Amino acid sequence: MWGPLPTVTGNLSSLEILNLTSNYFNATIPVQVSSLKNLQTLVLEGNMFTGTVPDWLSSLPLLAVLSLKNNSFHGTLPDSLSNLRNIRILDLSMNHLSGQVPDLRNLTNLQVLDIQDNFFGPQFPSLHTKLVALVLRNNQFHSGIPVELSYYYQLQKLDISFNGFVGPFLPSLLSLPSITYLDVAKNRFTGMLFPNMSCNPQLALVNLSSNLLTGDLPPCLQSAPKSRVVVYERNCLSSGDQVQHPYSFCRIEAMAVKILPHMHKEERRPFSIAVLASIIVGVIVGVVALVGLVFLVIRRLNAQNTAKTPATRLPSEQFSTVDAAKLIFDARNISQTMKLGALGLPAYRTFFLEELKEATNNFDESSLIEGSHGQIYKGKLTDGTIVAIRSLQMRRRQRSQSYMHHIELISKLRHSHLVSALGHCFECFPDDSCVSRIFLITESIPNGTLRGCISGNRRQRLNWTQRIAAAIGVVKGIQFLHTGIVPGLFSNNLKITDVLLDHNLHVKISSYNLPLLAESREQVGVGVSSSGLKGNAQARGKDGDKNDVYDLGVILLEIIVGRPITSKNDVVVARDLLIVGMKADDIARKTIMDPAVGKEWSGESIKTLMEICIRCLHNEPSERPSVEDVLWNLQFAAQVQDSWRGEPQSNLQSPDLSSQ
Secondary structure (H helix, E strand, C coil): CCCCCCCHHHHHHCEEEECCCCCCEEECHHHHHHHCCCCCEEECCCEEEECCCCHHHHHHCCEEEECCCCCEEECCCCCHHHHHCCCEEEECCEEEEEEEECCCCCCCCCCEECCCEECCCCCCCCCCCCEEEEEECCCCCCCCCCCCHHHHHCCCECCCCCCCCCEEHHHHHHHHCCCEEECCCCCEEEECCCCCCCCCCCCCCECCCCCEEEEECCCHHHHHCCCCCCEEECCEEEECCCCCCCHHHHHHHHHHHHHHHHHHHHHHHHHHHHHHHHHHHHHHHHHHHHHHHHHHHHHHHHHHHHHHCCCCCCCCHCCCCEEEEEEEEHHHHHHHHHHHHHHHCCCCCCCCCCHHHCCCCCHHHHCCCCCCCCCEEEEEEECEEEEEEEEEEEECCHHHHHHHHHHHHCCCCCCECCCCCCEEEEECCCCCCCCCEEEEECCCCCEEEEEHHCCCCCCCCCCCCHHHHHHHEEEEEHHHHHHHCCCCCCCCCHHHHHHHEEECEEEEEECCCCHHHHCCCCCCCCCCCCCCCCHHHHHHCHHHHHHHHHHHHHHHHHHHHCCCCCHHHHHHHHHHHHHHHHHCCCCCCHHHHHHHHCCCCHHHHHHHHHHHHHHHHCHCCCCCCCCCHHHHHHHHHHHHHHHHHHHHHHCCCCCCCCCC
């Protein structure tokens, strides 16, 4: 499709996903798009849009994904981008944007920032520390990098190559707890590397080439596994087998870097005029080429249209009301399911009632899962997949469209540490097509609960390394419920019996605070939660994230002491033991720990877990740590434990530092 984006797009008030990837749309983005207040995903990459990045994007309150990649936007970015509080992915790469990146520290939900192949600079962007991927490749940055970059504990990918960054290289980037991809090539970083530097075992790529680094290449990079790519050529290192400059080269170049900022503006003026002239010529040539390209594209499309036979259309009467809702729902989730394909799960879809009846032998009682909350059946699909099918009886008579916003939320619950949603099915009354039951289809996790592997009757208990890995998995699952979906799910009343393990002892959370449950006839919230609040939604609604942190603390408590924690009194007694243990030595702490873990633990790792557990269980919600703080402490404990055992982390039960 080509031409300007129609202004009537702004009339689609319920639109949540707008994906126009790889077309020939041109001109500016019409301001009418700012009327789409429900828009969560805006993907316009691979077109020919022009103009500046619109200032009115900040008026889209729910926008979580914005990709303007590979267009012809120019100019500077509006400061209003800092108001996109729900934004998670911001991709502005491969445009002609320039100037200083606005202050984005307020965007605390931002996980991916990609602005490569532009003309941004000169200063490093101001960002918050929760980023997962940061790509600044091929711009015009030529400042130093901030020391705060060493505290980006969730950062998995950092690419700042092909710029002019100067100043000392930060060795701590090599050992960030989540880093897997680090590319700083083609800059002017200085400083010495030392043999005692450490690296994250999960690093898959390290590119230090074409800088001004001296010293010795750390052993963790020299003796890297075959799966890791390490490039360090064209520095001045004294070890390694890749091509290096002599030491004098880096010393002289490092001195030149310090002199360059003092050059006079008058000396650079002729260069700027020459560049401007070349740009003008390039624009003229580009316009001529573009006109020719459009002409060829139109001819090609016309030729294809004349060769095509008319498409066969099905009469609209063949689609029932439920089928129409299914088509709309599946279309809205194409973008979402594509992004989730890395989990190895099938795309979320609508199931037919006949499929579920066949999978459960017509919902036979023998298919009911013993001890489950509500009616949950174990089913086997025609392709052999074993699933869990939860039946929810609806209180009110409403049509399927009334429940689509609930289904939209459920469809996003797909993460490596959640029992992920696979689909849903509506069962309707025959007289008026209102929904009588909703079936939620999820993964089936076969290996019991985390409690069973820690304080239950199972012969094989989890060792200390596996327990830390399990705790990390639980925290990552909670982190996704809070920040990985819009709106987030808080006050999830998490208990250790809600944490399941698969055959690989990989933990998955099976219960969360779904609004749809309140619409059903199930009694939800009964029983004692970890924080001692009995089904009081109002009490748990306030400080929802801190309530989940408290629940995490109770789970950590049971992981440490190895016995069931089933009451508020149990929590108080066990927490007081930990407080006493923190003031004692390792021998005294050993008496508090579960004897089943044996001697395979380090004093530093158990001390770290005890400390963060006590903080999670603080009576004042405001004094409890954030989920990110808990995750960082657990990852630190895992690395300390790994170092103590002297084994590579990849050979242990992985804490899965790369999944998000």
